[in-house]
Amino acid sequence: xxxxxxxxxxxxxxxxxxxxxxxxxxxxxxxxxxxxxxxxxxxxxxxxxxxxxxxxxxxxxxxxxxxxxxxxxxxxxxxxxxxxxxxxxxxxxxxxxxxxxxxxxxxxxxxxxxxxxxxxxxxxxxxxxxxxxxxxxxxxxxxxxxxxxxxxxxxxxxxxxxxxxxxxxxxxxxxxxxxxxxxxxxxxxxxxxxxxxxxxxxxxxxxxxxxxxxxxxxxxxxxxxxxxxxxxxxxxxxxxxxxxxxxxxxxxxxxxxxxxxxxxxxxxxxxxxxxxxxxxxxxxxxxxxxxxxxxxxxxxxxxxxxxxxxxxxxxxxxxxxxxxxxxxxxxxxxxxxxxxxxxxxxxxxxxxxxxxxxxxxxxxxxxxxxxxxxxxxxxxxxxxxxxxxxxxxxxxxxxxxxxxxxxxxxxxxxxxxxxxxxxxxxxxxxxxxxxxxxxxxxxxxxxxxxxxxxxxxxxxxxxxxxxxxxxxxxxxxxxxxxxxxxxxxxxxxxxxxxxxxxxxx
Amino acid sequence: xxxxxxxxxxxxxxxxxxxxxxxxxxxxxxxxxxxxxxxxxxxxxxxxxxxxxxxxxxxxxxxxxxxxxxxxxxxxxxxxxxxxxxxxxxxxxxxxxxxxxxxxxxxxxxxxxxxxxxxxxxxxxxxxxxxxxxxxxxxxxxxxxxxxxxxxxxxxxxxxxxxxxxxxxxxxxxxxxxx
Numbered sequence: 001x002x003x004x005x006x007x008x009x010x011x012x013x014x015x016x017x018x019x020x021x022x023x024x025x026x027x028x029x030x031x032x033x034x035x036x037x038x039x040x041x042x043x044x045x046x047x048x049x050x051x052x053x054x055x056x057x058x059x060x061x062x063x064x065x066x067x068x069x070x071x072x073x074x075x076x077x078x079x080x081x082x083x084x085x086x087x088x089x090x091x092x093x094x095x096x097x098x099x100x101x102x103x104x105x106x107x108x109x110x111x112x113x114x115x116x117x118x119x120x121x122x123x124x125x126x127x128x129x130x131x132x133x134x135x136x137x138x139x140x141x142x143x144x145x146x147x148x149x150x151x152x153x154x155x156x157x158x159x160x161x162x163x164x165x166x167x168x169x170x171x172x173x174x175x176x177x178x179x180x181x182x183x184x185x186x187x188x189x190x191x192x193x194x195x196x197x198x199x200x201x202x203x204x205x206x207x208x209x210x211x212x213x214x215x216x217x218x219x220x221x222x223x224x225x226x227x228x229x230x231x232x233x234x235x236x237x238x239x240x241x242x243x244x245x246x247x248x249x250x251x252x253x254x255x256x257x258x259x260x261x262x263x264x265x266x267x268x269x270x271x272x273x274x275x276x277x278x279x280x281x282x283x284x285x286x287x288x289x290x291x292x293x294x295x296x297x298x299x300x301x302x303x304x305x306x307x308x309x310x311x312x313x314x315x316x317x318x319x320x321x322x323x324x325x326x327x328x329x330x331x332x333x334x335x336x337x338x339x340x341x342x343x344x345x346x347x348x349x350x351x352x353x354x355x356x357x358x359x360x361x362x363x364x365x366x367x368x369x370x371x372x373x374x375x376x377x378x379x380x381x382x383x384x385x386x387x388x389x390x391x392x393x394x395x396x397x398x399x400x401x402x403x404x405x406x407x408x409x410x411x412x413x414x415x416x417x418x419x420x421x422x423x424x425x426x427x428x429x430x431x432x433x434x435x436x437x438x439x440x441x442x443x444x445x446x447x448x449x450x451x452x453x454x455x456x457x458x459x460x461x462x463x464x465x466x467x468x469x470x471x472x473x474x475x476x477x478x479x480x481x482x483x484x485x486x487x488x489x490x491x492x493x494x495x496x497x498x499x500x501x502x503x504x505x
Numbered sequence: 506x507x508x509x510x511x512x513x514x515x516x517x518x519x520x521x522x523x524x525x526x527x528x529x530x531x532x533x534x535x536x537x538x539x540x541x542x543x544x545x546x547x548x549x550x551x552x553x554x555x556x557x558x559x560x561x562x563x564x565x566x567x568x569x570x571x572x573x574x575x576x577x578x579x580x581x582x583x584x585x586x587x588x589x590x591x592x593x594x595x596x597x598x599x600x601x602x603x604x605x606x607x608x609x610x611x612x613x614x615x616x617x618x619x620x621x622x623x624x625x626x627x628x629x630x631x632x633x634x635x636x637x638x639x640x641x642x643x644x645x646x647x648x649x650x651x652x653x654x655x656x657x658x659x660x661x662x663x664x665x666x667x668x669x670x671x672x673x674x675x676x677x678x679x680x681x682x683x684x
């Protein structure tokens with residue numbers, strides 16, 4: 001109880017409240033503009049938050065993360081273009097509703113479902129906290145190594161139809177973090193005698209290049225367009241009542257979001273697909289899906305909004321990010337010397353509770369904001385894409401240059417920007433590179449520190465949690481092989497689909 | 506023969522123009538890096554295998570090369586969509602914007618953050634094809650807001666321009682501190 005009060009006290013500061021407002025309202029606006037997305041915004045803001053208090057910086061980033069999907073639903077519904085990639089399924093049923101003249105009903109349903117999913121995710125996080133505080137200290141070096149390995153494997157397997165590309169990019173990420181002076185043996189690795197490579201390749205420089213600069217190059221290099229969303233008429237609160245008729249779908253979808261959000265490498269995209277399939281299979285009118293079924297819209301939005309809170313679980317409890325946005329947040333923790341992981345729940349539990357309350361507050365702020373300002377956002381969405389690209393380029397400079405005032409960093413970021421652009425054009429995923437960098441670093445450190453206690457390779461899995469993780473890894477691989485085998489038997493290879501979790505966020 | 510065909514279908518996927526060029530580049534790049542492993546990493550006679558500084562680069566580059574080879578194979582077996590070299594030209598053209606970015610970054614320490622940002626915003630707006638007063642004004646206002654938010658309010662670590670040194674005393678201090 002005392003810790004809960006301390007957490008609340010953390011939020012009762014003008015700078016934290018301001019950060020919460022800027023983050024959550026800024027997040028909605030960023031989400032609503034197709035072509036920006038939270039990853040771009042977080043990457044740009046990341047270095048700026050280093051000078052702020054950890055709770056202030058994290059609240060702002062968390063605000064953007066948690067609220068962008070609310071905003072992303074607006075263009076998905078009104079102009080059939082998802083604001084963030086994770087709103088892709090929202091457009092399946094949202095846009096047909098707009099075509100039928102039910103745009104305000106679709107938006108209102110999307111907001112209500114998002115709120116339901118968001119709050120459900122946070123409640124699960126709060127309820128799970130005592131268990132996490134109990135389990136997290138059981139995670140030693142071996143357990144964290146295996147959990148990170150599981151994350152790498154899952155992020156590769158999650159890119160169905162692009163396993164080889166995802167694998168090659170994840171391995172590239174792991175390789176990138178090995179460049180520079182090895183901290184233990186003091187030997188150079190892949191520096192090619194260039195002094196600027198001795199300190200390694202900075203994660204934030206890579207993130208800014210791959211997410212922000214690549215998006216700027218992408219928008220500047222493509223023909224100009226200006227999304228034209230028509231304003232909607234009607235009360236935005238009607239969806240809350242309608243949502244109550246579909247409580248089951250909303251709750252199950254949120255549960256999918258929570259479960260898949262907790263598993264590194266999977267996240268919103270998989271949760272959304274599974275929830276949508278569930279909603280369709282259990283619906284009384286499955287034929288309406290894709291033609292404006294409210295249940296489809298609810299499933300999609302509740303699932304993706306339950307993920308941010310759940311994604312905080314592996315991040316806070318084990319220090320393992322499950323996707324690119326939490327990987328970026330991890331660097332904020334490190335800069336402030338707050339190391340997420342088992343000790344966080346023992347030493348900084350007030351910060352953990354502070355973040356929980358921040359998540360609740362941001363959902364309320366966003367919901368209230370959206371009820372009154374949807375039509376304002378339809379105007380913001382009209383920013384021409386090339387102009388947007390120019391602004392992202394100018395903003396990216398702040399992010400890269402403020403790190404170390406280094407022109408070399410800018411050149412490295414620009415190189416990764418071109419790589420990111422090529423990946424986007426080819427519809428190949430970017431996230432595996434970032435997760436490879438972060439999880440690769442964790443794996444190397446943890447395996448090294450576990451070594452003195454290992455006499456044989458089997459000692460790696462002789463503890464209950466390590467054994468469970470090992471079984472999950474085997475199970476994941478076996479399930480994937482089974483699916484491949486089934487496809488092979490059916491002579492129907494899995495077709496690639498056109499949108500990926502990594503593309504726009 | 507039918508077996509070979511089924512194996513081919515195993516690797517088939519949706520492939521965008523230029524995919525095979527990228528697949529070749531990555532494969533060559535990863536194999537080149539792997540070939541440098543003995544020169545670019547050390548091996549210490551004492552110490553376990555997994556604690557060697559060479560261990561993780563070898564694992565990552567080895568696996569990356571294998572994945573890259575399979576990715577290339579997948580690309581070769583998949584249906585080709587026309588426009589390969591047009592796509593590669595698009596990638597090359599994006600180097601221009603990377604150049605803009607680097608030129609912008611190189612100018613800030615000399616010309617100052619505020620003037621450089623506004624000038625680059627105007628130039629990039631013109632380069633993007635907007636030649637009307639409305640868009641240019643929008644670029645000036647937006648870039649000014651960016652400077653005020655990040656440099657003046659958030660006090661982000663950006664250098665003061667050398668050009669500010671020639672300004673009169675009072676104004677110089679303000680420009681050096683806030684812009």
